[in-house]
Amino acid sequence: MLAPAEGGLLDLLESSQRPCVLLKVPRKHGKLTLLCDAKTDGSFLVHHFLSFYLKANCKVCFVALIQSFSHYNIVGQKLGVSLTTARERGQLVFLEGLKSSVDVFFRSQEEPHPLQFLREANTGNLQPLFEFVREALKPGDNAEAAWRCPVLLVDDLSVLLSLGVGAVAVLDFIHYCRATVCCELKGNIVTLVHDSGDAEDEENDVLLNGLSHQSHLILRAEGLATGFCRDVHGQLRILWRRPSQLTAQRDRSLTYQYKIQDKSVSFFAKGMSPAVL
Amino acid sequence: MAAAATSCGPRAGASGCVVAAAGKDSVTSFQRRGPKASGPDGGCRRLASIAGTRPSVRNGQLLVSTGLPALDQLLGGGLAVGTLLLIEEDKYNIYSPLLFKYFLAEGIINGHTLLVASAKEDPAEILQELPAPLLNDNCKKEVDEDVCSHKTPESNIKMKIAWRYQLLPKMEVGPISSSIFGHYYDASKRIPQELIEASKWHGFFLPEKISSTLSVESCSLTHGYRRLLHFIQNIICEEGFDGSNPQKKEKNVLRIGIQNLGSPLWGDDICCTENCNNSQSLTKFLYVLRGLLRTSLSVCIITVPTHLIQNKAVIARVTNLSDTVVGLESFIGSERETNPLYQEYHGLIHIRQIPRLNNLIGDVSDVKDLAFKLRRKLFTIEMVAAAPTTSLQSRKKKGLREGEEETLPDSPLQTFVYDSLARTLQIATWLLGVREATAFASRLVRHREPLRQTGSGRTHQAAGPRLWRDGRRQEAPGLLVAPP
Numbered sequence: 226m227l228a229p230a231e232g233g234l235l236d237l238l239e240s241s242q243r244p245c246v247l248l249k250v251p252r253k254h255g256k257l258t259l260l261c262d263a264k265t266d267g268s269f270l271v272h273h274f275l276s277f278y279l280k281a282n283c284k285v286c287f288v289a290l291i292q293s294f295s296h297y298n299i300v301g302q303k304l305g306v307s308l309t310t311a312r313e314r315g316q317l318v319f320l321e322g323l324k325s326s327v328d329v330f331f332r333s334q335e336e337p338h339p340l341q342f343l344r345e346a347n348t349g350n351l352q353p354l355f356e357f358v359r360e361a362l363k364p365g366d367n368a369e370a371a372w373r374c375p376v377l378l379v380d381d382l383s384v385l386l387s388l389g390v391g392a393v394a395v396l397d398f399i400h401y402c403r404a405t406v407c408c409e410l411k412g413n414i415v416t417l418v419h420d421s422g423d424a425e426d427e428e429n430d431v432l433l434n435g436l437s438h439q440s441h442l443i444l445r446a447e448g449l450a451t452g453f454c455r456d457v458h459g460q461l462r463i464l465w466r467r468p469s470q471l472t473a474q475r476d477r478s479l480t481y482q483y484k485i486q487d488k489s490v491s492f493f494a495k496g497m498s499p500a501v502l
Numbered sequence: 503m504a505a506a507a508t509s510c511g512p513r514a515g516a517s518g519c520v521v522a523a524a525g526k527d528s529v530t531s532f533q534r535r536g537p538k539a540s541g542p543d544g545g546c547r548r549l550a551s552i553a554g555t556r557p558s559v560r561n562g563q564l565l566v567s568t569g570l571p572a573l574d575q576l577l578g579g580g581l582a583v584g585t586l587l588l589i590e591e592d593k594y595n596i597y598s599p600l601l602f603k604y605f606l607a608e609g610i611i612n613g614h615t616l617l618v619a620s621a622k623e624d625p626a627e628i629l630q631e632l633p634a635p636l637l638n639d640n641c642k643k644e645v646d647e648d649v650c651s652h653k654t655p656e657s658n659i660k661m662k663i664a665w666r667y668q669l670l671p672k673m674e675v676g677p678i679s680s681s682i683f684g685h686y687y688d689a690s691k692r693i694p695q696e697l698i699e700a701s702k703w704h705g706f707f708l709p710e711k712i713s714s715t716l717s718v719e720s721c722s723l724t725h726g727y728r729r730l731l732h733f734i735q736n737i738i739c740e741e742g743f744d745g746s747n748p749q750k751k752e753k754n755v756l757r758i759g760i761q762n763l764g765s766p767l768w769g770d771d772i773c774c775t776e777n778c779n780n781s782q783s784l785t786k787f788l789y790v791l792r793g794l795l796r797t798s799l800s801v802c803i804i805t806v807p808t809h810l811i812q813n814k815a816v817i818a819r820v821t822n823l824s825d826t827v828v829g830l831e832s833f834i835g836s837e838r839e840t841n842p843l844y845q846e847y848h849g850l851i852h853i854r855q856i857p858r859l860n861n862l863i864g865d866v867s868d869v870k871d872l873a874f875k876l877r878r879k880l881f882t883i884e885m886v887a888a889a890p891t892t893s894l895q896s897r898k899k900k901g902l903r904e905g906e907e908e909t910l911p912d913s914p915l916q917t918f919v920y921d922s923l924a925r926t927l928q929i930a931t932w933l934l935g936v937r938e939a940t941a942f943a944s945r946l947v948r949h950r951e952p953l954r955q956t957g958s959g960r961t962h963q964a965a966g967p968r969l970w971r972d973g974r975r976q977e978a979p980g981l982l983v984a985p986p
Contacts, residue, residue, distance in 0.1 A: 291822075
């Protein structure tokens with residue numbers, strides 16, 4: 226199960242002193258992982274989790290709102306997975322937001338679309354999207370039983386706010402998804418939310434705080450406070466919200482710095498960049 | 503070629519048909535790779551690249567020029583087809599229309615189809631005011647003339663002191679000459695009328711379109727935005743810019759330009775109140791527009807008056823939904839106008855976002871402090887000059903000329919003190935603008951090396967401003983010989 230995703234977060238396990246931190250992410254089921262980026266682009270985390278779960282033979286439903294399929298596909302190929310094959314095999318269900326938005330907006334409505342709310346005037350209703358996710362991850366007949374735990378991946382939830390959906394509606398959506406994917410199907414959810422930082426985006430803050438409160442693991446990518454650097458692209462804070470029995474290690478936060486390379490991401494302890502040493 | 507399979511929908515095979523024309527009258531099956539293989543009657547004529555485009559070396563995307571080669575360079579070679587460039591307008595909207603027009607003019611020169619949308623000016627008038635291109639033969643001369651016009655004649659003498667910069671690798675990559683990809687424009691002249699007449703363009707002038715039908719559809723988009731989206735989608739469908747119905751004729755790129763998007767003229771109220779009820783109108787529009795762009799051979803430039811937008815959150819969201827974001831900040835009316843550091847320039851240009859396409863890592867240029875300047879004819883982008891110019895000026899202000907330098911304390915220690923004083927002054931100046939503080943640290947590091955290299959105390963002038971011209975980094979001539 227733990228085929229280490231090349232160059233992904235699991236590299237961190239090799240280099241770090243405490244290998245137990247992240248191993249439990251994929252092994253445990255029913256977890257909500259929140260990816261968050263502030264003043265930098267955290268999409269490398271999404272790519273990591275996408276390729277990781279595909280390699281681990283999980284059934285993945287990917288709601289991609291911000292980029293096109295071929296972008297994810299090409300990056301996926303660099304990380305060693307082919308999204309096209311995964312989609313053909315039925316392992317991956319891909320919802321391409323950009324493309325569907327055009328369909329929803331310009332074609333006359335026949336059947337309800339997951340992104341139906343784009344056409345509607347009042348605040349968005351995410352029920353069709355939830356139905357889509359549930360349908361996609363529903364355990365099918367025996368042929369499909371080969372896939373491991375189902376995973377819902379969303380890139381990214383902040384886009385929904387821009388499209389006119391309220392923060393509370395998005396939180397409700399995630400809550401429904403948790404009930405279905407995490408509890409019923411024993412799967413995992415991974416979502417990305419931007420941290421608007423000093424932009425004072427109230428809706429986004431409500432969403433981010435609400436999700437932080439619910440999630441089991443928070444991976445927070447931050448740009449360096451000192452600005453752009455060629456050799457260190459940012460730092461990753463890992464906040465593992467442990468279950469209460471491990472009180473000693475509860476809410477332990479770890480910080481690593483990272484550098485994104487062509488096909489991988491290298492992590493190192495703060496100030497220990499190879500370029501500095 | 504796998505890399506050339508791109509993320510933005512249909513794509514013209516830009517290269518890679520080298521050997522297809524082989525075998526008609528050749529004896530061996532081996533063919534020389536190169537331009538010879540694709541003869542005029544060769545099968546690859548059809549697949550030959552679209553004029554004014556080139557594939558990106560970084561991500562295999564098809565790129566078009568912004569019409570400003572220096573900006574292309576900063577954006578990683580150009581604008582990828584299928585993406586959106588957002589220009590944050592400067593306060594009085596003086597310089598952003600220039601970038602807008604360069605983008606359109608570049609399309610006319612290359613024979614691309616244009617789509618111009620505005621709520622303020624008639625698109626036909628915008629086209630009339632496009633700048634004239636400086637074409638091959640006289641281009642070099644004019645550019646040199648314009649750049650050097652304010653300098654003394656001896657400035658052309660090669661400076662020995664900056665010999666290191668000649669060893670720096672040239673920034674321009676790829677064999678394509680700038681005559682094909684990216685042109686310079688003469689802002690003082692209008693584009694020839696016959697070029698406009700020969701070009702193919704569509705205009706969207708909001709006041710003309712708005713009255714036609716006022717059917718209230720159940721959609722949260724502002725009426726103007728909805729009309730524009732349908733207009734763009736119509737053009738894309740009818741002219742076959744989406745790959746869905748294969749074109750019989752040659753493939754082409756659609757350049758879309760939208761002016762002052764989000765301003766009250768578009769019927770949007772994000773510029774008027776902070777808590778407006780349809781604040782999602784603009785972001786929704788951008789999302790659907792981006793969907794259209796990604797599935798067609800088109801590229802879009804939008805100028806947005808971000809300084810008018812009341813709610814900062816909207817700006818952040820708009821930035822997130824665009825691909826490339828470039829901000830212009832002119833000095834007119836700001837306190838920076840009188841800052842000696844900036845006195846050579848007309849404003850700052852901020853590269854706020856560069857898209858990540860087909861890559862884990864985006865192209866981030868490490869040059870963060872860029873300024874622009876509108877010369878007599880050319881719009882140029884340069885790195886902001888650091889310490890040397892100000893220290894030079896402070897000397898001039900004291901009434902010291904170049905010849906009197908000997909009277910200055912010259913021992914290494916004293917010069918060092920002098921230099922650090924100048925630097926401290928510099929820091930103080932910059933602290934006025936908090937944002938520059940971080941840029942200073944990086945600049946300090948950048949300047950340290952030439953300093954050591956040249957050895958003597960005052961020669962930190964060698965690390966003077968390098969010019970971004972032709973997309974290359976060059977040393978600025980004539981700094982040591984200051985005009986009296």
